[in-house]
Amino acid sequence: MKLKTFGDYEVRVRESFARQPTMKTLGVTLEHVAPGEVDLGFAFDTRLTQQHGFIHAGIMTTVLDTAAGLAAFSLMPEEAGVLTIELKASLMRPAKGARFLCKGRVLKPGRTIVFAEAVGYADDVEIARMSGSMMVVEGREGVKG
Amino acid sequence: MKLKTFGDYEVRVRESFARQPTMKTLGVTLEHVAPGEVDLGFAFDTRLTQQHGFIHAGIMTTVLDTAAGLAAFSLMPEEAGVLTIELKASLMRPAKGARFLCKGRVLKPGRTIVFAEAVGYADDVEIARMSGSMMVVEGREGVKG
Amino acid sequence: MKLKTFGDYEVRVRESFARQPTMKTLGVTLEHVAPGEVDLGFAFDTRLTQQHGFIHAGIMTTVLDTAAGLAAFSLMPEEAGVLTIELKASLMRPAKGARFLCKGRVLKPGRTIVFAEAVGYADDVEIARMSGSMMVVEGREGVKG
Amino acid sequence: MKLKTFGDYEVRVRESFARQPTMKTLGVTLEHVAPGEVDLGFAFDTRLTQQHGFIHAGIMTTVLDTAAGLAAFSLMPEEAGVLTIELKASLMRPAKGARFLCKGRVLKPGRTIVFAEAVGYADDVEIARMSGSMMVVEGREGVKG
Numbered sequence: 001m002k003l004k005t006f007g008d009y010e011v012r013v014r015e016s017f018a019r020q021p022t023m024k025t026l027g028v029t030l031e032h033v034a035p036g037e038v039d040l041g042f043a044f045d046t047r048l049t050q051q052h053g054f055i056h057a058g059i060m061t062t063v064l065d066t067a068a069g070l071a072a073f074s075l076m077p078e079e080a081g082v083l084t085i086e087l088k089a090s091l092m093r094p095a096k097g098a099r100f101l102c103k104g105r106v107l108k109p110g111r112t113i114v115f116a117e118a119v120g121y122a123d124d125v126e127i128a129r130m131s132g133s134m135m136v137v138e139g140r141e142g143v144k145g
Numbered sequence: 146m147k148l149k150t151f152g153d154y155e156v157r158v159r160e161s162f163a164r165q166p167t168m169k170t171l172g173v174t175l176e177h178v179a180p181g182e183v184d185l186g187f188a189f190d191t192r193l194t195q196q197h198g199f200i201h202a203g204i205m206t207t208v209l210d211t212a213a214g215l216a217a218f219s220l221m222p223e224e225a226g227v228l229t230i231e232l233k234a235s236l237m238r239p240a241k242g243a244r245f246l247c248k249g250r251v252l253k254p255g256r257t258i259v260f261a262e263a264v265g266y267a268d269d270v271e272i273a274r275m276s277g278s279m280m281v282v283e284g285r286e287g288v289k290g
Numbered sequence: 291m292k293l294k295t296f297g298d299y300e301v302r303v304r305e306s307f308a309r310q311p312t313m314k315t316l317g318v319t320l321e322h323v324a325p326g327e328v329d330l331g332f333a334f335d336t337r338l339t340q341q342h343g344f345i346h347a348g349i350m351t352t353v354l355d356t357a358a359g360l361a362a363f364s365l366m367p368e369e370a371g372v373l374t375i376e377l378k379a380s381l382m383r384p385a386k387g388a389r390f391l392c393k394g395r396v397l398k399p400g401r402t403i404v405f406a407e408a409v410g411y412a413d414d415v416e417i418a419r420m421s422g423s424m425m426v427v428e429g430r431e432g433v434k435g
Numbered sequence: 436m437k438l439k440t441f442g443d444y445e446v447r448v449r450e451s452f453a454r455q456p457t458m459k460t461l462g463v464t465l466e467h468v469a470p471g472e473v474d475l476g477f478a479f480d481t482r483l484t485q486q487h488g489f490i491h492a493g494i495m496t497t498v499l500d501t502a503a504g505l506a507a508f509s510l511m512p513e514e515a516g517v518l519t520i521e522l523k524a525s526l527m528r529p530a531k532g533a534r535f536l537c538k539g540r541v542l543k544p545g546r547t548i549v550f551a552e553a554v555g556y557a558d559d560v561e562i563a564r565m566s567g568s569m570m571v572v573e574g575r576e577g578v579k580g
Contacts, residue, residue, distance in 0.1 A: 062203025352493025
């Protein structure tokens with residue numbers, strides 16, 4: 001798949017990630033950026049667990065969504081913002097482990113909607129998959145990045 | 146729909162909620178418990194925002210998932226644990242507002258899978274919907290509540 | 291929710307339905323049209339079953355999707371076409387019964403994306419739920435209705 | 436991933452497929468069976484189109500669901516039946532073409548739930564993706580295969 005980028009897409013992806021306080025709250029780091037691809041990682045943290053001591057399904061989904069959203073954003077025009085309009089996640093195994101990786105990638109670029117997915121790993125074991133529809137928002141005040 | 150509960154379901158729901166560190170990290174409070182129904186609330190917090198200043202879609206999904214999961218859990222046997230195996234969310238409006246409410250309810254009880262949904266509100270405006278499949282886990286060490 | 295329609299929306303919904311050969315192949319009838327609401331019905335038919343004699347989950351999903359899509363279409367501008375870009379279905383009970391009803395309704399209108407859902411019944415028992423994102427397509431040749 | 440099969444899994448997959456009248460109604464053929472993998476194909480047919488002349492999103496989803504379900508079934512015990520409890524589909528491009536292929540595969544086997552996905556192609560172009568949760572049903576009368 002030929003993936004078109006606009007201007008310095010990598011700088012924009014890194015800036016968008018850095019401007020998300022949630023990523024700091026969850027201790028997420030940006031591991032990889034390429035056209036249509038973004039990987040995010042985070043370490044096990046008791047503050048992010050549910051009642052059995054696993055990472056909360058929603059927290060896992062949050063990082064998967066951000067990886068997929070940034071992968072989509074990497075292909076968007078310079079003035080655009082990205083918003084997730086829907087996501088669907090399969091949580092195949094409990095999220096237990098020391099280190100978690102969420103690998104996002106674009107399934108299909110588009111002018112209005114970018115389809116993206118992300119696969120989640122716990123210590124190299126695949127534990128979750130998410131796919132979502134990411135909207136390209138242009139000309140809406142306050143929605144850039 | 147006639148909804149069967151087991152023993153003191155409300156105590157178990159409140160205990161399960163209290164044992165989820167993620168809920169404390171996000172500042173979520175338990176607002177309502179009834180058979181097959183759980184409402185959760187939280188206030189706007191800059192730490193939970195994305196790059197445009199809205200509550201992160203994943204954080205919204207986390208609270209929706211917890212409300213739906215606890216609604217499912219309210220109908221489960223006394224020794225059971227609950228795990229979300231999949232969730233699907235529609236994020237219809239950006240999550241902006243002062244106060245957020247996530248109302249979870251059971252769509253169909255079951256011995257193995259409970260189907261539940263949750264509707265999210267920002268200052269009384271409906272902004273998101275999620276549905277999920279919640280597994281009834283019995284006899285697995287460490288998975289209770 | 292105040293739902294705006296354009297011109298003779300009901301005529302356009304009925305025409306769009308009538309132009310879908312799949313609906314004829316499955317024996318589906320249009321039962322109700324209102325702003326943001328469309329109900330479709332069909333009778334049990336052995337040709338539409340899976341290996342246990344239930345209506346195939348995909349066929350149920352097809353009618354749910356059409357009900358939701360037409361509900362969305364009922365609120366679209368006169369020259370627009372509707373396309374489902376994603377759908378998510380929970381199949382809570384096997385589809386057995388004599389008569390099936392799929393009630394579609396809009397959750398949130400929009401200029402580009404309309405969020406809609408549909409609930410499926412078998413002889414008045416709720417058996418399935420679907421939600422989807424419906425795109426408003428304008429100015430694309432061949433995509434009208 | 437090591438995938439365990441039971442007895443003559445291929446015969447059971449072929450029998451289950453052959454017992455689904457919906458597959459005959461839609462003109463679907465079984466193209467490939469391996470442990471955790473099933474491919475299904477079908478030709479363009481006007482009877483299966485929607486209002487713009489594309490294959491109906493629901494029909495595409497029906498074949499994706501069947502491919503994923505049979506892939507899951509290929510790993511199930513000999514007396515089990517398979518039921519889709521939920522599915523989520525992204526319809527990335529309109530389904531236009533002469534020939535359609537749906538490639539199903541298991542993402543994670545399990546005793547109660549098998550996670551599977553299917554990718555849809557129109558004349559070798561990827562147009563759709565679906566993932567679902569497939570239940571292993573044992574000891575329920577009438578639900579085998």
